[in-house]
Amino acid sequence: MAIPMLEITNYKFEITNSLDKLRAILRRDLLTAIRHRSGFVVTLVGVFTELAAFYFLSRAIGPGFRPGGIEYFPFLLVGTGVYTFFVMSTQAFLGAVQEAQQTGTLEVLMTTSTAPAELVILSSISAFAGNLVNLLVYLFAGVAVFRAAIHANFFSCLAVLFFSLVIALALGIAAATLQVAFQKGSALVWLLGSGLWFLSGTMFPIQSLPRPLEFLARSLPLTYAIDGMRRALLQGQALSEMAATLAVLAGFGIILLPLALAALSLSLQRARQNGTLSFY
Amino acid sequence: MDRIVFESVRKIFRHRPALFNWLGRERGGETIALKDLSFSAQLGEISVLLGPNGSGKTTALKLLSTMLLPDAGSVRVNGFDTRRDASNVRRQVGIAVAAERSFFPRLSARENLDFFAALDEVPRPERAQRIKDVLRDTGLEEQADTLVMKFSSGMYQQLGIARALVKRPNVLLLDEPTRSLDAAAAAHFWSTIRGLARQQTTVLLATHNFAEAAAVADRLLLLHRGELLADRSLGDGESAVALRSFYFRMTGEKEFVIGNL
Numbered sequence: 001m002a003i004p005m006l007e008i009t010n011y012k013f014e015i016t017n018s019l020d021k022l023r024a025i026l027r028r029d030l031l032t033a034i035r036h037r038s039g040f041v042v043t044l045v046g047v048f049t050e051l052a053a054f055y056f057l058s059r060a061i062g063p064g065f066r067p068g069g070i071e072y073f074p075f076l077l078v079g080t081g082v083y084t085f086f087v088m089s090t091q092a093f094l095g096a097v098q099e100a101q102q103t104g105t106l107e108v109l110m111t112t113s114t115a116p117a118e119l120v121i122l123s124s125i126s127a128f129a130g131n132l133v134n135l136l137v138y139l140f141a142g143v144a145v146f147r148a149a150i151h152a153n154f155f156s157c158l159a160v161l162f163f164s165l166v167i168a169l170a171l172g173i174a175a176a177t178l179q180v181a182f183q184k185g186s187a188l189v190w191l192l193g194s195g196l197w198f199l200s201g202t203m204f205p206i207q208s209l210p211r212p213l214e215f216l217a218r219s220l221p222l223t224y225a226i227d228g229m230r231r232a233l234l235q236g237q238a239l240s241e242m243a244a245t246l247a248v249l250a251g252f253g254i255i256l257l258p259l260a261l262a263a264l265s266l267s268l269q270r271a272r273q274n275g276t277l278s279f280y
Numbered sequence: 281m282d283r284i285v286f287e288s289v290r291k292i293f294r295h296r297p298a299l300f301n302w303l304g305r306e307r308g309g310e311t312i313a314l315k316d317l318s319f320s321a322q323l324g325e326i327s328v329l330l331g332p333n334g335s336g337k338t339t340a341l342k343l344l345s346t347m348l349l350p351d352a353g354s355v356r357v358n359g360f361d362t363r364r365d366a367s368n369v370r371r372q373v374g375i376a377v378a379a380e381r382s383f384f385p386r387l388s389a390r391e392n393l394d395f396f397a398a399l400d401e402v403p404r405p406e407r408a409q410r411i412k413d414v415l416r417d418t419g420l421e422e423q424a425d426t427l428v429m430k431f432s433s434g435m436y437q438q439l440g441i442a443r444a445l446v447k448r449p450n451v452l453l454l455d456e457p458t459r460s461l462d463a464a465a466a467a468h469f470w471s472t473i474r475g476l477a478r479q480q481t482t483v484l485l486a487t488h489n490f491a492e493a494a495a496v497a498d499r500l501l502l503l504h505r506g507e508l509l510a511d512r513s514l515g516d517g518e519s520a521v522a523l524r525s526f527y528f529r530m531t532g533e534k535e536f537v538i539g540n541l
Binding site: 111 | 293294339340345346347348350367370371374375377381382383384385386387391394395396398399400401404427443447517
């Protein structure tokens, strides 16, 4: 009996330690964000400017355009909100890795008692928490200020959000891997930023694309995340109605996250071997 | 007991020029940083890696801290291999690196130390007191709540030392730790380090400053171009002057004394 008890105690110790580390990382990021006072104001102004632009764009297009039976402004609100969440989370995470390389913090972080993979996951949770708040502010402002009509199913929204987080985490880790291995993490962010927005149904339904591009769009996790969130938040679809979309999102998460973690672990090992951990 | 063991360690850095480099002059090649380096350091001993720039001192410290992995041979701390048991090695080792801008600029000294102490698994109830202690020991008490973006290079260096000490490591690695410190701060620092050694902390210091090395070391490990030229114990009756002559003769460095300048 002694060994299982010992294992349980160790397990509890590990979880307590991890929660303490997460608290430290969240505190660091919150304090840094608060002390960049102008950053808050700029973000807030950016949110309202973007929403106003989409609101007037949808008014200019007129009420006749209802992709998938959804009014165009809420369609845009969810599409751009989820898309921005993915890109900004990846960007924030990559930015943190790049900054750590430039200041020399990355090497020191790798000498602490925290395993690199744990450190990366905890740091990414913090990066995503900030962007999740931004997404919620964005959606709330769209509903409260610009009167976007929503009909949400809470559990479906939560499920889509959970799987989207897992996929965004994998993309963030992939960008960090590219940065550590080739100092080119920004390439993935560029791809997300410039290449995928029009393929993932952010601003118009993917059915408008030519067949080969529509086929490509259906192979992207972002397409399912955006579509899933629209159906959960705007059409109130229940979990049972969204089973297929959730299964696809879960599949992407199950495949991408372990792959990204394995690639990061290899790239860190290679960087320690070659002495390139702080190269940028 | 050997706390630190280097066994036939070889480390080579390979340089690959950029892919599209026909316009530039970058060349490929390799730098042999360490050539079959072997030495060990005991419990509570202050050992100094002494050598000119490029002799492999910092590489040796980085290998011990697991920032780097050896190409051949093995590096062990308290019996744990840095390649196979990196996480156990990291729990034993604290390092104060030369690049002292490795902090979060919009956090205060205390907040930075709290962050790194959490990652180093310093128990939370003890953390505040330990941070207070190391801030006092490194002379940063008055700047504890100042954002580190306002620090001078000397203060960064003191904070780097404080960060290495807060986890109370069994093995303390110091890379040119007093380079930016004034004489009083350096003297206070060495008194703290001697105190730690008396409490069984093994200290490995990398420096090219012979006078400092001779003043604090129990052992001198003379490195030159990645090779260990000599391993001398200062308790062996050899005078610092003789060692100094030996160092300059072996490394081929020019020896200046104040009168010659």
